[in-house]
Amino acid sequence: MxxxxxxxxxxxxxxxxxxxxxxxxxxxxxxxxxxxxxxxxxxxxxxxxxxxxxxxxxxxxxxxxxxxxxxxxxxxxxxxxxxxxxxxxxxxxxxxxxxxxxxxxxxxxxxxxxxxxxxxxxxxxxxxxMSDGLTQVPNRRRFDEHFSHQWKLMQRESCPLSIILCDIDYFKQYNDIYGHLAGDDCLRIVAKALHSKIRRPGDLMARYGGEEFVVVLPNTTADGALEVAHKLQSTIAELQIPHVHSDVSRYITLSMGIAATIPSPDQSADDLLRRADRRLYLAKQEGRNRIIYPSSTCLKESTR
Amino acid sequence: MDIKTDDYRVWYDPEANTVFFQGFLRLDGMEAYSPVMSLLLDAVEKQPQITLNLRQLEFLNSSGISMLSMFVVKVRQRGDVQLYLQGAENVLWQTKSLKNLQRLMPGLQLEFA
Missing domain, CATH: 1.20.5 (Single alpha-helices involved in coiled-coils or other helix-helix interfaces)
Known part of the structure:
Protein backbone atom coordinates (compact mmCIF):
# COMPACT_ATOMS: atom_id res chain seq x y z
CA MET A 1 0.00 0.00 0.00
CA MET A 130 -124.96 3.82 45.28
CA SER A 131 -125.88 7.43 46.13
CA ASP A 132 -129.15 9.24 45.76
CA GLY A 133 -128.74 11.94 43.13
CA LEU A 134 -130.81 14.56 44.93
CA THR A 135 -129.73 14.17 48.54
CA GLN A 136 -126.28 12.54 48.08
CA VAL A 137 -127.00 10.03 50.84
CA PRO A 138 -126.98 6.25 50.08
CA ASN A 139 -129.81 5.23 47.77
CA ARG A 140 -132.35 2.40 47.85
CA ARG A 141 -130.00 0.06 45.99
CA ARG A 142 -127.27 0.62 48.58
CA PHE A 143 -129.82 0.02 51.34
CA ASP A 144 -131.00 -3.26 49.75
CA GLU A 145 -127.44 -4.59 49.54
CA HIS A 146 -126.50 -3.44 53.02
CA PHE A 147 -129.69 -4.66 54.65
CA SER A 148 -129.36 -8.08 53.01
CA HIS A 149 -125.73 -8.33 54.07
CA GLN A 150 -126.45 -7.30 57.66
CA TRP A 151 -129.40 -9.68 57.83
CA LYS A 152 -127.13 -12.64 57.01
CA LEU A 153 -124.40 -11.37 59.33
CA MET A 154 -126.72 -10.90 62.30
CA GLN A 155 -128.34 -14.27 61.63
CA ARG A 156 -124.93 -15.95 61.72
CA GLU A 157 -123.98 -14.15 64.91
CA SER A 158 -127.49 -14.36 66.46
CA CYS A 159 -127.45 -10.64 67.11
CA PRO A 160 -130.35 -8.19 66.92
CA LEU A 161 -130.99 -6.13 63.83
CA SER A 162 -133.25 -3.06 63.82
CA ILE A 163 -134.54 -0.77 61.15
CA ILE A 164 -136.25 2.60 61.32
CA LEU A 165 -138.48 3.84 58.51
CA CYS A 166 -139.08 7.62 58.57
CA ASP A 167 -141.39 9.79 56.55
CA ILE A 168 -141.62 13.59 56.44
CA ASP A 169 -145.06 14.64 57.64
CA TYR A 170 -147.36 16.53 55.25
CA PHE A 171 -144.65 16.66 52.61
CA LYS A 172 -147.17 16.83 49.77
CA GLN A 173 -148.63 19.98 51.32
CA TYR A 174 -145.08 21.35 51.78
CA ASN A 175 -144.43 20.91 48.07
CA ASP A 176 -147.80 22.47 47.18
CA ILE A 177 -147.14 25.55 49.28
CA TYR A 178 -143.43 26.12 48.93
CA GLY A 179 -142.90 24.59 45.48
CA HIS A 180 -140.95 21.59 44.31
CA LEU A 181 -137.56 23.33 44.43
CA ALA A 182 -138.09 24.14 48.09
CA GLY A 183 -139.33 20.58 48.55
CA ASP A 184 -136.05 19.29 47.10
CA ASP A 185 -134.11 21.60 49.41
CA CYS A 186 -136.10 20.30 52.36
CA LEU A 187 -135.30 16.69 51.39
CA ARG A 188 -131.61 17.56 51.09
CA ILE A 189 -131.50 19.26 54.49
CA VAL A 190 -133.39 16.49 56.26
CA ALA A 191 -131.29 13.76 54.57
CA LYS A 192 -128.05 15.47 55.49
CA ALA A 193 -129.14 15.92 59.10
CA LEU A 194 -130.26 12.29 59.47
CA HIS A 195 -127.12 11.03 57.76
CA SER A 196 -124.88 13.03 60.09
CA LYS A 197 -126.36 11.23 63.13
CA ILE A 198 -125.77 7.69 61.88
CA ARG A 199 -122.09 7.13 62.51
CA ARG A 200 -121.44 3.64 63.90
CA PRO A 201 -119.67 1.16 61.58
CA GLY A 202 -122.33 -1.10 60.07
CA ASP A 203 -125.12 1.46 60.52
CA LEU A 204 -126.59 2.90 57.35
CA MET A 205 -129.03 5.66 56.58
CA ALA A 206 -130.50 5.78 53.07
CA ARG A 207 -133.20 7.50 51.08
CA TYR A 208 -135.89 4.85 50.72
CA GLY A 209 -137.93 6.75 48.15
CA GLY A 210 -139.87 10.03 47.91
CA GLU A 211 -139.82 11.64 51.34
CA GLU A 212 -139.07 8.34 53.09
CA PHE A 213 -135.76 7.43 54.71
CA VAL A 214 -134.55 4.20 56.26
CA VAL A 215 -131.94 3.43 58.92
CA VAL A 216 -130.32 0.01 59.34
CA LEU A 217 -128.91 -0.66 62.81
CA PRO A 218 -127.08 -3.96 63.26
CA ASN A 219 -126.33 -5.20 66.80
CA THR A 220 -129.18 -3.02 68.02
CA THR A 221 -132.33 -3.98 69.93
CA ALA A 222 -135.70 -2.24 69.61
CA ASP A 223 -134.81 -0.10 72.65
CA GLY A 224 -131.54 0.94 71.07
CA ALA A 225 -133.35 1.77 67.83
CA LEU A 226 -135.88 3.82 69.80
CA GLU A 227 -133.03 5.89 71.25
CA VAL A 228 -131.68 6.51 67.79
CA ALA A 229 -135.15 7.43 66.53
CA HIS A 230 -135.54 9.97 69.34
CA LYS A 231 -132.19 11.46 68.43
CA LEU A 232 -133.21 11.73 64.78
CA GLN A 233 -136.52 13.32 65.66
CA SER A 234 -134.78 15.89 67.88
CA THR A 235 -132.28 16.65 65.15
CA ILE A 236 -135.04 17.41 62.64
CA ALA A 237 -136.95 19.46 65.21
CA GLU A 238 -133.84 21.54 65.88
CA LEU A 239 -133.61 22.40 62.18
CA GLN A 240 -136.88 24.32 62.54
CA ILE A 241 -137.77 24.11 58.86
CA PRO A 242 -141.02 26.12 58.66
CA HIS A 243 -144.13 24.24 57.51
CA VAL A 244 -147.22 26.40 57.86
CA HIS A 245 -149.57 23.72 56.54
CA SER A 246 -148.57 20.98 58.97
CA ASP A 247 -151.35 20.00 61.37
CA VAL A 248 -148.90 18.82 64.04
CA SER A 249 -146.24 21.52 64.17
CA ARG A 250 -145.09 24.84 62.72
CA TYR A 251 -141.98 23.00 61.53
CA ILE A 252 -141.10 19.90 59.53
CA THR A 253 -141.59 16.69 61.58
CA LEU A 254 -141.08 12.97 61.03
CA SER A 255 -143.21 9.89 61.60
CA MET A 256 -141.28 6.69 62.27
CA GLY A 257 -141.83 2.97 62.43
CA ILE A 258 -139.31 0.69 64.12
CA ALA A 259 -138.90 -3.06 63.69
CA ALA A 260 -136.32 -5.28 65.36
CA THR A 261 -135.50 -8.97 65.43
CA ILE A 262 -132.74 -11.53 65.76
CA PRO A 263 -132.67 -12.82 62.17
CA SER A 264 -133.36 -16.52 61.76
CA PRO A 265 -134.00 -18.86 58.81
CA ASP A 266 -137.76 -18.98 59.51
CA GLN A 267 -138.22 -15.28 58.85
CA SER A 268 -137.16 -12.99 56.04
CA ALA A 269 -135.58 -9.57 55.83
CA ASP A 270 -138.67 -8.41 53.96
CA ASP A 271 -140.84 -9.37 56.94
CA LEU A 272 -138.83 -7.00 59.13
CA LEU A 273 -139.17 -4.26 56.58
CA ARG A 274 -142.92 -4.85 56.29
CA ARG A 275 -143.30 -4.61 60.07
CA ALA A 276 -141.43 -1.30 60.13
CA ASP A 277 -143.59 -0.08 57.24
CA ARG A 278 -146.78 -1.08 59.05
CA ARG A 279 -145.68 0.83 62.16
CA LEU A 280 -144.83 3.86 60.09
CA TYR A 281 -148.32 3.66 58.64
CA LEU A 282 -149.70 3.44 62.17
CA ALA A 283 -147.65 6.50 63.20
CA LYS A 284 -149.26 8.39 60.33
CA GLN A 285 -152.69 7.11 61.22
CA GLU A 286 -152.32 8.03 64.85
CA GLY A 287 -151.55 11.65 64.10
CA ARG A 288 -147.95 11.87 62.74
CA ASN A 289 -144.85 13.28 64.45
CA ARG A 290 -144.48 10.09 66.45
CA ILE A 291 -142.56 6.85 66.74
CA ILE A 292 -144.23 3.42 66.79
CA TYR A 293 -141.98 0.65 68.01
CA PRO A 294 -142.29 -3.12 68.74
CA SER A 295 -143.71 -2.94 72.28
CA SER A 296 -146.73 -1.36 70.57
CA THR A 297 -146.27 1.67 72.69
CA CYS A 298 -147.07 4.83 70.85
CA LEU A 299 -144.60 7.59 71.59
CA LYS A 300 -145.77 10.99 70.58
CA GLU A 301 -143.11 13.64 70.40
CA SER A 302 -143.87 17.01 71.78
CA THR A 303 -143.92 19.79 69.24
CA ARG A 304 -140.91 22.02 69.59
CA MET B 1 -105.48 19.26 10.77
CA ASP B 2 -108.19 17.82 12.95
CA ILE B 3 -108.68 14.23 14.13
CA LYS B 4 -112.05 13.71 15.75
CA THR B 5 -113.93 10.69 17.07
CA ASP B 6 -116.58 10.14 19.74
CA ASP B 7 -113.87 9.51 22.34
CA TYR B 8 -111.24 12.13 21.54
CA ARG B 9 -110.22 15.04 19.42
CA VAL B 10 -106.74 16.29 18.39
CA TRP B 11 -106.47 19.48 16.38
CA TYR B 12 -103.96 22.14 15.42
CA ASP B 13 -104.76 25.81 15.87
CA PRO B 14 -102.30 27.73 13.69
CA GLU B 15 -103.14 31.08 15.27
CA ALA B 16 -102.18 29.85 18.74
CA ASN B 17 -99.41 27.56 17.40
CA THR B 18 -101.03 24.95 19.60
CA VAL B 19 -102.07 21.33 19.19
CA PHE B 20 -105.05 20.64 21.46
CA PHE B 21 -105.86 17.19 22.86
CA GLN B 22 -109.26 16.36 24.29
CA GLY B 23 -111.07 13.34 25.72
CA PHE B 24 -109.99 9.70 26.05
CA LEU B 25 -107.09 8.73 23.78
CA ARG B 26 -106.83 4.95 23.93
CA LEU B 27 -105.72 3.81 20.47
CA ASP B 28 -104.50 0.26 19.99
CA GLY B 29 -100.72 0.24 19.45
CA MET B 30 -98.16 2.65 18.01
CA GLU B 31 -99.37 2.11 14.45
CA ALA B 32 -102.79 3.46 15.34
CA TYR B 33 -101.13 6.61 16.65
CA SER B 34 -99.34 7.44 13.38
CA PRO B 35 -102.01 9.96 12.24
CA VAL B 36 -101.59 11.82 15.54
CA MET B 37 -97.80 11.71 15.20
CA SER B 38 -98.08 13.03 11.62
CA LEU B 39 -100.30 15.86 12.80
CA LEU B 40 -97.71 16.80 15.43
CA LEU B 41 -94.77 16.64 13.01
CA ASP B 42 -96.67 18.68 10.41
CA ALA B 43 -97.40 21.30 13.05
CA VAL B 44 -93.70 21.49 13.97
CA GLU B 45 -92.83 21.89 10.26
CA LYS B 46 -95.15 24.88 10.07
CA GLN B 47 -93.94 26.54 13.26
CA PRO B 48 -90.97 25.31 15.29
CA GLN B 49 -92.29 27.07 18.39
CA ILE B 50 -95.14 24.77 19.30
CA THR B 51 -97.43 24.17 22.28
CA LEU B 52 -99.21 20.93 23.13
CA ASN B 53 -102.26 21.61 25.26
CA LEU B 54 -103.18 18.38 27.07
CA ARG B 55 -105.39 19.88 29.77
CA GLN B 56 -108.60 18.35 28.39
CA LEU B 57 -107.01 14.97 27.76
CA GLU B 58 -108.40 12.90 30.59
CA PHE B 59 -106.84 9.58 29.55
CA LEU B 60 -103.86 8.54 27.45
CA ASN B 61 -102.88 4.87 27.26
CA SER B 62 -99.34 3.44 27.20
CA SER B 63 -99.07 3.48 23.41
CA GLY B 64 -100.10 7.12 23.52
CA ILE B 65 -97.42 8.11 26.00
CA SER B 66 -94.89 6.14 23.88
CA MET B 67 -95.93 8.15 20.83
CA LEU B 68 -95.59 11.37 22.78
CA SER B 69 -92.13 10.29 24.03
CA MET B 70 -90.99 9.50 20.48
CA PHE B 71 -92.26 12.88 19.33
CA VAL B 72 -90.28 14.63 22.05
CA VAL B 73 -87.11 12.73 21.03
CA LYS B 74 -87.64 13.65 17.35
CA VAL B 75 -88.15 17.28 18.26
CA ARG B 76 -85.02 17.30 20.43
CA GLN B 77 -82.98 15.75 17.59
CA ARG B 78 -84.12 18.51 15.24
CA GLY B 79 -82.50 20.96 17.60
CA ASP B 80 -84.45 24.03 16.43
CA VAL B 81 -87.81 23.40 18.10
CA GLN B 82 -89.09 25.13 21.23
CA LEU B 83 -91.67 22.83 22.76
CA TYR B 84 -94.23 23.85 25.41
CA LEU B 85 -96.46 21.36 27.20
CA GLN B 86 -99.56 22.53 29.04
CA GLY B 87 -101.04 20.08 31.56
CA ALA B 88 -103.70 20.01 34.24
CA GLU B 89 -102.87 19.45 37.89
CA ASN B 90 -106.14 17.64 38.51
CA VAL B 91 -105.41 14.99 35.85
CA LEU B 92 -103.32 12.44 37.69
CA TRP B 93 -101.41 10.92 34.75
CA GLN B 94 -100.29 14.34 33.54
CA THR B 95 -98.67 15.28 36.84
CA LYS B 96 -96.52 12.12 36.66
CA SER B 97 -95.80 11.42 33.00
CA LEU B 98 -95.23 14.91 31.64
CA LYS B 99 -92.29 15.42 34.00
CA ASN B 100 -90.67 12.32 32.53
CA LEU B 101 -90.98 13.81 29.05
CA GLN B 102 -88.99 16.76 30.34
CA ARG B 103 -86.17 14.32 31.15
CA LEU B 104 -86.05 13.39 27.46
CA MET B 105 -85.78 17.04 26.47
CA PRO B 106 -84.55 19.30 29.28
CA GLY B 107 -85.36 22.40 27.19
CA LEU B 108 -89.04 21.45 27.14
CA GLN B 109 -91.20 23.98 28.98
CA LEU B 110 -93.87 22.50 31.24
CA GLU B 111 -96.80 24.46 32.58
CA PHE B 112 -99.53 23.16 34.88
CA ALA B 113 -102.81 24.86 35.58
Missing amino acids: GWPLSQPGLHTVAQFTGRDNEQDPLQGQIQALHSEVARLQQDIQDLQIALTTTSEHGDLIEAELHQTNLKLSTEVKERQRAEATLQALLELICRERDDLEIIVQTIMEHGDVVDAQWHQKLYEETIRS
Missing part, protein backbone atom coordinates in the same frame (compact mmCIF):
# COMPACT_ATOMS: atom_id res chain seq x y z
CA GLY A 2 3.11 2.28 0.31
CA TRP A 3 3.76 2.24 -3.45
CA PRO A 4 3.35 5.46 -5.53
CA LEU A 5 0.42 5.25 -7.92
CA SER A 6 1.07 8.34 -10.10
CA GLN A 7 2.10 8.26 -13.79
CA PRO A 8 5.46 10.00 -13.11
CA GLY A 9 6.42 7.03 -10.91
CA LEU A 10 5.64 4.58 -13.76
CA HIS A 11 7.72 6.65 -16.19
CA THR A 12 10.76 6.34 -13.85
CA VAL A 13 10.41 2.55 -13.79
CA ALA A 14 10.42 2.49 -17.70
CA GLN A 15 13.66 4.47 -17.79
CA PHE A 16 15.40 1.94 -15.55
CA THR A 17 14.07 -0.90 -17.75
CA GLY A 18 15.57 0.50 -20.97
CA ARG A 19 19.03 1.23 -19.58
CA ASP A 20 20.22 -1.99 -18.01
CA ASN A 21 19.32 -5.62 -18.60
CA GLU A 22 21.05 -6.55 -15.41
CA GLN A 23 18.46 -4.99 -13.51
CA ASP A 24 16.00 -7.94 -13.95
CA PRO A 25 15.16 -8.16 -10.34
CA LEU A 26 14.06 -4.62 -10.61
CA GLN A 27 12.11 -5.54 -13.73
CA GLY A 28 10.38 -8.16 -11.68
CA GLN A 29 9.64 -5.71 -9.06
CA ILE A 30 8.18 -3.40 -11.68
CA GLN A 31 5.97 -6.15 -13.00
CA ALA A 32 4.92 -6.94 -9.51
CA LEU A 33 4.14 -3.32 -9.06
CA HIS A 34 2.13 -3.33 -12.29
CA SER A 35 0.20 -6.26 -11.05
CA GLU A 36 -0.33 -4.52 -7.78
CA VAL A 37 -1.45 -1.39 -9.53
CA ALA A 38 -3.87 -3.40 -11.67
CA ARG A 39 -5.19 -5.13 -8.60
CA LEU A 40 -5.56 -1.83 -6.81
CA GLN A 41 -7.31 -0.36 -9.81
CA GLN A 42 -9.64 -3.34 -9.78
CA ASP A 43 -10.15 -2.77 -6.06
CA ILE A 44 -10.97 0.85 -6.78
CA GLN A 45 -13.44 -0.19 -9.44
CA ASP A 46 -14.93 -2.75 -7.11
CA LEU A 47 -15.12 -0.19 -4.35
CA GLN A 48 -16.69 2.31 -6.70
CA ILE A 49 -19.24 -0.28 -7.80
CA ALA A 50 -19.82 -1.24 -4.16
CA LEU A 51 -20.17 2.44 -3.26
CA THR A 52 -22.57 3.05 -6.14
CA THR A 53 -24.51 -0.08 -5.29
CA THR A 54 -24.66 0.83 -1.61
CA SER A 55 -25.64 4.38 -2.44
CA GLU A 56 -28.33 3.28 -4.86
CA HIS A 57 -29.51 0.65 -2.42
CA GLY A 58 -29.67 3.30 0.33
CA ASP A 59 -31.76 5.54 -1.92
CA LEU A 60 -34.06 2.67 -2.67
CA ILE A 61 -34.41 1.78 1.00
CA GLU A 62 -34.99 5.42 1.82
CA ALA A 63 -37.65 5.66 -0.88
CA GLU A 64 -39.26 2.51 0.39
CA LEU A 65 -39.16 3.82 3.95
CA HIS A 66 -40.69 7.07 2.79
CA GLN A 67 -43.47 5.22 1.03
CA THR A 68 -44.05 3.05 4.07
CA ASN A 69 -44.07 6.13 6.27
CA LEU A 70 -46.62 7.83 4.04
CA LYS A 71 -48.75 4.73 4.02
CA LEU A 72 -48.58 4.44 7.80
CA SER A 73 -49.42 8.13 8.25
CA THR A 74 -52.47 7.68 6.03
CA GLU A 75 -53.43 4.57 7.96
CA VAL A 76 -53.07 6.38 11.31
CA LYS A 77 -55.28 9.20 10.04
CA GLU A 78 -57.86 6.71 8.79
CA ARG A 79 -57.81 4.91 12.11
CA GLN A 80 -58.19 8.20 13.96
CA ARG A 81 -61.14 9.05 11.74
CA ALA A 82 -62.66 5.60 12.33
CA GLU A 83 -62.15 6.01 16.06
CA ALA A 84 -63.86 9.40 16.01
CA THR A 85 -66.74 7.90 14.03
CA LEU A 86 -66.99 5.02 16.49
CA GLN A 87 -66.88 7.45 19.39
CA ALA A 88 -69.71 9.47 17.83
CA LEU A 89 -71.65 6.27 17.20
CA LEU A 90 -71.05 5.17 20.78
CA GLU A 91 -72.31 8.50 22.09
CA LEU A 92 -75.38 8.23 19.86
CA ILE A 93 -76.06 4.68 21.05
CA CYS A 94 -75.57 5.77 24.67
CA ARG A 95 -78.01 8.64 24.15
CA GLU A 96 -80.52 6.34 22.52
CA ARG A 97 -80.10 3.86 25.36
CA ASP A 98 -80.71 6.66 27.88
CA ASP A 99 -83.76 7.77 25.88
CA LEU A 100 -85.11 4.23 25.83
CA GLU A 101 -84.57 3.84 29.55
CA ILE A 102 -86.48 7.06 30.22
CA ILE A 103 -89.24 6.04 27.79
CA VAL A 104 -89.58 2.59 29.39
CA GLN A 105 -89.74 4.18 32.84
CA THR A 106 -92.25 6.75 31.57
CA ILE A 107 -94.47 4.03 30.10
CA MET A 108 -94.30 1.94 33.27
CA GLU A 109 -95.11 4.83 35.57
CA HIS A 110 -97.77 6.01 33.16
CA GLY A 111 -99.38 2.55 33.19
CA ASP A 112 -99.42 2.55 36.98
CA VAL A 113 -100.86 6.03 37.27
CA VAL A 114 -103.51 5.41 34.60
CA ASP A 115 -104.44 2.23 36.41
CA ALA A 116 -104.79 4.22 39.65
CA GLN A 117 -106.83 6.83 37.76
CA TRP A 118 -109.22 4.17 36.37
CA HIS A 119 -109.50 2.63 39.82
CA GLN A 120 -110.36 5.98 41.35
CA LYS A 121 -112.92 6.58 38.62
CA LEU A 122 -114.44 3.17 39.17
CA TYR A 123 -114.61 3.85 42.90
CA GLU A 124 -116.29 7.23 42.32
CA GLU A 125 -118.74 5.66 39.85
CA THR A 126 -119.54 2.91 42.35
CA ILE A 127 -120.16 5.48 45.05
CA ARG A 128 -122.25 7.53 42.62
CA SER A 129 -124.31 4.51 41.61
